Amino acid sequence: MNPTCGTQLFELPIETTEGKFIARYSEKGLSGLEFPAGADSSRAKTVKAAIPRPIRNWHRAASQALARVLAGKAPGKLPPLDLSSGTDFQRCVWTALQKIMPGQTRGYGEVARLIGRPKAVRAVGGACGANPIPVLIPCHRVLAANRKLGGFSGGLDWKRALLAREGVSFSR
DNA sequence: TAAGTGCGTCGTT
DNA sequence: AACGACGCACTTA
Numbered sequence: 419m420n421p422t423c424g425t426q427l428f429e430l431p432i433e434t435t436e437g438k439f440i441a442r443y444s445e446k447g448l449s450g451l452e453f454p455a456g457a458d459s460s461r462a463k464t465v466k467a468a469i470p471r472p473i474r475n476w477h478r479a480a481s482q483a484l485a486r487v488l489a490g491k492a493p494g495k496l497p498p499l500d501l502s503s504g505t506d507f508q509r510c511v512w513t514a515l516q517k518i519m520p521g522q523t524r525g526y527g528e529v530a531r532l533i534g535r536p537k538a539v540r541a542v543g544g545a546c547g548a549n550p551i552p553v554l555i556p557c558h559r560v561l562a563a564n565r566k567l568g569g570f571s572g573g574l575d576w577k578r579a580l581l582a583r584e585g586v587s588f589s590r
Numbered sequence: 591t592a593a594g595t596g597c598g599t600c601g602t603t
Numbered sequence: 604a605a606c607g608a609c610g611c612a613c614t615t616a
Binding site: 505507508535537538539540541542544545548 | 598599600601602
């Protein structure tokens with residue numbers, strides 16, 4: 419069904435000022451990022467196999483990029499991203515999201531127009547919610563109409579915090 | 591103004 | 604066929 423099925427995945431922690439994120443890698447690149455688990459559910463996911471050289475490099479890049487975005491800055495160099503879990507539509511949305519610079523925001527409707535499907539507004543919301551690499555793929559910069567907050571799969575507190583770091587204001 | 595309702599719309603499951 | 608991280612028009616308070 420999905421091509422990443424059956425391939426070896428590596429899960430490695432990224433310690434940040436905001437807590438311990440978990441990065442997931444396939445042989446093609448960074449395939450997922452998880453927010454810190456709420457109550458230190460210590461899911462250390464220690465990898466038994468040796469970590470391949472390329473993945474270590476990707477992890478270093480991802481860690482630095484994450485730190486930068488959490489600080490409200492541009493991510494800088496990103497490791498290759500493995501977005502193969504998504505549909506064509508979702509990848510299209512995720513690509514559009516990566517063009518939104520820190521401190522900038524777009525509306526769900528605006529993103530829909532940007533990708534050439536002005537009426538697929540609600541579907542864009544769905545694609546944002548399915549974003550496997552939040553923060554680095556900045557779905558938090560997508561607001562609802564009237565600059566309202568909209569939703570966030572990682573919890574609205576994260577969305578507020580990330581936007582605050584970037585100096586973005588929004589309506590309540 | 592603010593909050594609630596209804597409906598259009600469309601990708602995903 | 605049902606369900607959304609939506610948008611818009613419209614109604615109430």
